[in-house]
Amino acid sequence: xxxxxxxxxxxxxxxxxxxxxxxxxxxxxxxxxxxxxxxxxxxxxxxxxxxxxxxxxxxxxxxxxxxxxxxxxxxxxxxxxxxxxxxxxxxxxxxxxxxxxxxxxxxxxxxxxxxxxxxxxxxxxxxxxxxxxxxxxxxxxxxxxxxxxxxxxxxxxxxxxxxxxxxxxxxxxxxxxxxxxxxxxxxxxxxxxxxxxxxxxxxxxxxxxxxxxxxxxxxxxxxxxxxxxxxxxxxxxxxxxxxxxxxxxxxxxxxxxxxxxxxxxxxxxxxxxxxxxxxxxxxxxxxxxxxxxxxxxxxxxxxxxxxxxxx
Amino acid sequence: xxxxxxxxxxxxxxxxxxxxxxxxxxxxxxxxxxxxxxxxxxxxxxxxxxxxxxxxxxxxxxxxxxxxxxxxxxxxxxxxxxxxxxxxxxxxxxxxxxxxxxxxxxxxxxxxxxxxxxxxxxxxxxxxxxxxxxxxxxxxxxxxxxxxxxxxxxxxxxxxxxxxxxxxxxxxxxxxxxxxxxxxxxxxxxxxxxxxxxxxxxxxxxxxxxxxxxxxxxxxxxxxxxxxxxxxxxxxxxxxxxxxxxxxxxxxxxxxxxxxxxxxxxxxxxxxxxxxxxxxxxxxxxxxxxxxxxxxxxxxxxxxxxxxxxxxxxxxxxxxxxxxxxxxxxxxxxxxxxxxxxxxxxxxxxxxxxxxxxxxxxxxxxxxxxxxxxxxxxxxxxxxxxxxxxxxxxxxxxxxxxxxxxxxxxxxxxxxxxxxxxxxxxxxxxxxxxxxxxxxxxxxxxxxxxxxxxxxxxxxxxxxxxxxxxxxxxxxxxxxxxxxxxxxxxxxxxxxxxxxxxxxxxxxxxxxxxxxxxxxxxxxxxxxxxxxxxxxxxxxxxxxxxxxxxxxxxxxxxxxxxxxxxxxxxxxxxxxxxxxxxxxxxxxxxxxxxxxxxxxxxxxxxxxxxxxxxxxxxxxxxxxxxxxxxxxxxxxx
Numbered sequence: 001x002x003x004x005x006x007x008x009x010x011x012x013x014x015x016x017x018x019x020x021x022x023x024x025x026x027x028x029x030x031x032x033x034x035x036x037x038x039x040x041x042x043x044x045x046x047x048x049x050x051x052x053x054x055x056x057x058x059x060x061x062x063x064x065x066x067x068x069x070x071x072x073x074x075x076x077x078x079x080x081x082x083x084x085x086x087x088x089x090x091x092x093x094x095x096x097x098x099x100x101x102x103x104x105x106x107x108x109x110x111x112x113x114x115x116x117x118x119x120x121x122x123x124x125x126x127x128x129x130x131x132x133x134x135x136x137x138x139x140x141x142x143x144x145x146x147x148x149x150x151x152x153x154x155x156x157x158x159x160x161x162x163x164x165x166x167x168x169x170x171x172x173x174x175x176x177x178x179x180x181x182x183x184x185x186x187x188x189x190x191x192x193x194x195x196x197x198x199x200x201x202x203x204x205x206x207x208x209x210x211x212x213x214x215x216x217x218x219x220x221x222x223x224x225x226x227x228x229x230x231x232x233x234x235x236x237x238x239x240x241x242x243x244x245x246x247x248x249x250x251x252x253x254x255x256x257x258x259x260x261x262x263x264x265x266x267x268x269x270x271x272x273x274x275x276x277x278x279x280x281x282x283x284x285x286x287x288x289x290x291x292x293x294x295x296x297x298x299x300x301x302x303x304x305x306x307x308x309x310x311x
Numbered sequence: 312x313x314x315x316x317x318x319x320x321x322x323x324x325x326x327x328x329x330x331x332x333x334x335x336x337x338x339x340x341x342x343x344x345x346x347x348x349x350x351x352x353x354x355x356x357x358x359x360x361x362x363x364x365x366x367x368x369x370x371x372x373x374x375x376x377x378x379x380x381x382x383x384x385x386x387x388x389x390x391x392x393x394x395x396x397x398x399x400x401x402x403x404x405x406x407x408x409x410x411x412x413x414x415x416x417x418x419x420x421x422x423x424x425x426x427x428x429x430x431x432x433x434x435x436x437x438x439x440x441x442x443x444x445x446x447x448x449x450x451x452x453x454x455x456x457x458x459x460x461x462x463x464x465x466x467x468x469x470x471x472x473x474x475x476x477x478x479x480x481x482x483x484x485x486x487x488x489x490x491x492x493x494x495x496x497x498x499x500x501x502x503x504x505x506x507x508x509x510x511x512x513x514x515x516x517x518x519x520x521x522x523x524x525x526x527x528x529x530x531x532x533x534x535x536x537x538x539x540x541x542x543x544x545x546x547x548x549x550x551x552x553x554x555x556x557x558x559x560x561x562x563x564x565x566x567x568x569x570x571x572x573x574x575x576x577x578x579x580x581x582x583x584x585x586x587x588x589x590x591x592x593x594x595x596x597x598x599x600x601x602x603x604x605x606x607x608x609x610x611x612x613x614x615x616x617x618x619x620x621x622x623x624x625x626x627x628x629x630x631x632x633x634x635x636x637x638x639x640x641x642x643x644x645x646x647x648x649x650x651x652x653x654x655x656x657x658x659x660x661x662x663x664x665x666x667x668x669x670x671x672x673x674x675x676x677x678x679x680x681x682x683x684x685x686x687x688x689x690x691x692x693x694x695x696x697x698x699x700x701x702x703x704x705x706x707x708x709x710x711x712x713x714x715x716x717x718x719x720x721x722x723x724x725x726x727x728x729x730x731x732x733x734x735x736x737x738x739x740x741x742x743x744x745x746x747x748x749x750x751x752x753x754x755x756x757x758x759x760x761x762x763x764x765x766x767x768x769x770x771x772x773x774x775x776x777x778x779x780x781x782x783x784x785x786x787x788x789x790x791x792x793x794x795x796x797x798x799x800x801x802x803x804x805x806x807x808x809x810x811x812x813x814x815x816x817x818x819x820x821x822x823x824x825x826x827x828x829x830x831x832x833x834x835x836x837x838x839x840x841x842x843x844x845x846x847x848x849x850x851x852x853x854x855x856x857x858x859x860x861x862x863x864x865x866x867x868x869x870x871x872x873x874x875x876x877x878x879x880x881x882x883x884x885x886x887x888x889x890x891x892x893x894x895x896x897x898x899x900x901x902x903x904x905x906x907x908x909x910x911x912x913x914x915x916x917x918x919x920x921x922x923x924x925x926x927x928x929x930x931x932x933x934x935x936x937x938x939x940x941x942x943x944x945x946x947x948x
Contacts, residue, residue, distance in 0.1 A: 032809020038433040046522035082421040085575040158632035165635040166625025255625035
């Protein structure tokens, strides 16, 4: 297992290097530059030259990349052009707790509600209740979170005054964004859970278990849920880094700090250090999540461990 | 042992106390305090004749003396006042307590940017000027009035301006604000790749200092003495005081008196040095900035608020209705449901205030490239160099009808670059041939240019700059009109700000472009300056040197009446050139709570209740407004 993890980590490192090179090249290829952000009158060539010199952008491409890479392996991703008092790493880790709070809670909510609905749907397959759950899942999955956000804010904040419409305060402020962010995901989670459970429930080993006289509760817990968990984990675990790194829509609608806006703004601002830093952070997070998923996969499914040993 | 009070004694004591209290309340309050008093020593009037116009400039010599006086402040029941804030300003009687005099606002795109406005404009600074004074500001009638400077005069030949700085203005570290501080601020900005440098290119040598061709000390700005700032201009610049609304002073001490790199002092509460009504006390990037009252403020702004808190604000009308957002703007891009909701609600309706249009959308043609690339990448002769082609494309667009259909009344059709109601706005431009929708005439013009019914006309990309919903809709309508009326195909190319600017204004390769321009200051020059020839720093792909020379003469004319007349002519020629086609000037409905009151929220001379969010170009740092104890919003709850 350890050698497997080491091999995977090496693979991740190589992927990250290529990704950084690609992102570095693309960010420099896109028209414009940090000197042209929102400028109604573009800078003259001489002014641009002065700007580039100031920020070290006048050096040849591979020299710039080499400097960046050398610093990056020491976890120094430079300073954002738009936030010069912080390093990229500091900026990411200052914003991350806000995104993790809202995104993490929303992911938990989505999985909690979605799994329950999926289990009910699978248990009552093809019943009216199942049809209602499937219809709910399809409808809710098509509602953008910001539309739901505005509706929630209108009814629960503006009309009923039950909850604040946003802002970063206490847990009361988190309720609406978490619901608006999490609910649209419940549909997908419910449908996937239902499908995984139904597949497991119609498997030969379940039929055999019933034939051997194993009680239904035991069959569901030991055979159906355990086998259904495998595809569910591979699908649900990567939801967390996706949701926990923030959503610009949720942040804008509810007035929340977070990383989501930086994903978008760093690109439109041509804030090269931040673009690189956030891309690397995101890539590493996703890669590590998939590694964790694979490890968990092995924990849940003994056959994966056997394959590993044989190889 | 204490003596027990009898009922009679208790009633007597209570009566005496009450009577005493009443008498005390009605009698004058005698307050002894040391005040700084300005004694008017000499006042003269100088009559200066400039061509045909007579300007009366009042020169006042003031001597500042410290005197100890006994002030008798009579407090009567008829004119009660509210609490006195930490700057010593008494709030009106209906004001809420000081702890509630807090203005909460959005934090801006990048949460504070580089901090000070003279560090960076486009990587947004804080969205108000609470921590510094600008050279000038606007009053609610949009007139340029003093802020960091009290008065200003132009030299007889128009080559420089002298600004008399506001007396007694001090930094929060106790040092006086001197003319040399203003000199330092501008020199440092221009020498350090300031992204708004072009705005100051009317100042002598500014463009060369920004390009590092000259050293900062060669910039045309100098301190004549501690209280007089002189600014030299490349040519006579009658509107220079208007430009001063953006010129905010920074303390050289905060920079360690170095013209070099920034040390981010303006993002650090421990290092912040303010001469404005607020001082930075908390800064968390993208999360929260807090500005507390600068108790050492000696400027001329009357600011009631005790604190400004900037943090991400929830969006949408619902957040405003819930009281979680303190301002909201409706414009053509809002869902119609929001407009209906506002109209149906008496409180929201009363809180809706139409704002004057401040920008104009237009499309333009590339007139610098002899060859242009089509959507297929083929190089073809530039057809827009033929004025008949441009006229045909302009006359084929029924902008009056489109504006009515797309904006629901929240825009005026534009016939020139100056928005409706802006100084020197010329309604007669509507009658220009280029502005008359006439499909038959357009077809004839196109046929005369060699493209009957659009036959053989190349297909170009039509660049749109980061289009809003209504800009996309309008561009699609134009595309459809050209196709239907002239048989000309174009491909819309929405591009982000930077990609657009690179193609349209930097490389000047875009064949057609659709863009807007917004006012920076309240003078026609704010719009017309950017239409100067591309070879002399204008932004558009059109090297209209002849027009530029005539315009520069008009713009630099010191006789203000004559200047505006000449500029009117320049704007007319701009429209007639059909190098651009001006489409519409949108405006917004600003909503702010009815319990936010004060002199600056009142209607101005044109009836506008202006609320620009405290940004530059309007009343700064929310001066002249406070939270009142009115119950006018209760029905919203």
